[in-house]
Amino acid sequence: MATIYQHSTLAALMAGLLGGTTTVGELLTHGNTGIGTMHGVDGEVIILNGQVYQATADGQVHHITDKTATLPFATLHQEEAATATPITVQDATMQTMNMVNEQHLTNNFSSIVLQGTFEHVQVRVAPKATEPFPSLLDLTEQQPIFEKNDIAGTLVGYYSPALYHGVVAAGWHIHFLSDDRQFAGHVLAFNAQTLTGTLTAFADYQLHLPIDNVAFREHELDMTNLSAGITAAEGGAE
Amino acid sequence: MATIYQHSTLAALMAGLLGGTTTVGELLTHGNTGIGTMHGVDGEVIILNGQVYQATADGQVHHITDKTATLPFATLHQEEAATATPITVQDATMQTMNMVNEQHLTNNFSSIVLQGTFEHVQVRVAPKATEPFPSLLDLTEQQPIFEKNDIAGTLVGYYSPALYHGVVAAGWHIHFLSDDRQFAGHVLAFNAQTLTGTLTAFADYQLHLPIDNVAFREHELDMTNLSAGITAAEGGAE
Numbered sequence: 001m002a003t004i005y006q007h008s009t010l011a012a013l014m015a016g017l018l019g020g021t022t023t024v025g026e027l028l029t030h031g032n033t034g035i036g037t038m039h040g041v042d043g044e045v046i047i048l049n050g051q052v053y054q055a056t057a058d059g060q061v062h063h064i065t066d067k068t069a070t071l072p073f074a075t076l077h078q079e080e081a082a083t084a085t086p087i088t089v090q091d092a093t094m095q096t097m098n099m100v101n102e103q104h105l106t107n108n109f110s111s112i113v114l115q116g117t118f119e120h121v122q123v124r125v126a127p128k129a130t131e132p133f134p135s136l137l138d139l140t141e142q143q144p145i146f147e148k149n150d151i152a153g154t155l156v157g158y159y160s161p162a163l164y165h166g167v168v169a170a171g172w173h174i175h176f177l178s179d180d181r182q183f184a185g186h187v188l189a190f191n192a193q194t195l196t197g198t199l200t201a202f203a204d205y206q207l208h209l210p211i212d213n214v215a216f217r218e219h220e221l222d223m224t225n226l227s228a229g230i231t232a233a234e235g236g237a238e
Numbered sequence: 239m240a241t242i243y244q245h246s247t248l249a250a251l252m253a254g255l256l257g258g259t260t261t262v263g264e265l266l267t268h269g270n271t272g273i274g275t276m277h278g279v280d281g282e283v284i285i286l287n288g289q290v291y292q293a294t295a296d297g298q299v300h301h302i303t304d305k306t307a308t309l310p311f312a313t314l315h316q317e318e319a320a321t322a323t324p325i326t327v328q329d330a331t332m333q334t335m336n337m338v339n340e341q342h343l344t345n346n347f348s349s350i351v352l353q354g355t356f357e358h359v360q361v362r363v364a365p366k367a368t369e370p371f372p373s374l375l376d377l378t379e380q381q382p383i384f385e386k387n388d389i390a391g392t393l394v395g396y397y398s399p400a401l402y403h404g405v406v407a408a409g410w411h412i413h414f415l416s417d418d419r420q421f422a423g424h425v426l427a428f429n430a431q432t433l434t435g436t437l438t439a440f441a442d443y444q445l446h447l448p449i450d451n452v453a454f455r456e457h458e459l460d461m462t463n464l465s466a467g468i469t470a471a472e473g474g475a476e
Contacts, residue, residue, distance in 0.1 A: 011401050107457060108449045162461050163249050163404055205445040211346045212441075219345060223400055
């Protein structure tokens, strides 16, 4: 059975815990495929075949080889034939993604890894925050948006059920990386005639909390404003 | 680092998924200490030293040795000296329990295993449902309550942060088992002069979902009424 691994919570980011609390090296022991962000919510991370790429707010993409680089939040899994289901998606858009998991996968976590040539991809990239860190909501009020037409690349994304909204953003959360490793980010919109890849349904959700981190242990949850704040910051659930 | 293992979700129970979806044998591979309920929400389960006990609504306690017996919901962990912190609680009550984890443990899952002689223990025991299963809320409207004075026994319980309310009941969820194995249940109230045992703080939360179960895959979440329903059924968060 496949396991999805998540480091920290979206609620902690919302509370301004934007400092790195795990390392690239530690994360890669839990999977070879995933998404996340670097220390200070510096950009959008996409992990593919065990390689870590970071899109930054200046529009660049960096290959992260420093195993000691830290991240405040990440989700990943071990992509393997034994647990992945091959899928082909025609006329793929964010809306199509919502159909991918309508087939009785709405109560569990799922991942997609989809490759192809995209007619259009629109991404945003979180700008790096400096200490004292703002909340994720304040940080993400102004984020650069980048677009490309006719670009070959890969989508890596996760579906989280509504039940877990707050721990993570409910719905699909998808990052893009171009084949030439020059264009990447958090996907806002895309369309592609045909994408092929895999869908993995996870029976196990392993949530790792940075309980050795004082700020994590001591932060106060604002449950009242959490859901609306996440929707504003991440474009989540509703 | 210690791991807490949970099978299925409280939201699934609320939706009426009361049928067993894991076995005693499978659960015991994930820990030797825990709480849960049997197929049909038949009573209150407490797992201690790898032994499984079930309190039923007729006031009896059964030692479950059948490894194929099924459960719809359970939480457990491996109790061990390497990860547990020895604690002593004076003038212990449910209110004292809320103080146990005020020391910066409110953002992660914790467990307690506490032994001693109790001046008073009040428990309730869920009555077994038959198919077609009602929702947990309907089932728990009428539950027998049992009380004992001057009884030696053990509390096994888990603290879950408010962020996870719905996946599990937020706050403390504690079961009791007497030393003579004749009295057990879901703890509503207790007081004891001195209890000794352990507190374990979990860095990892492993949630296992029964995705091979059609009813689990297909059930619809009622997020609007979930929180209030759980509070009514479990006496949870607020």
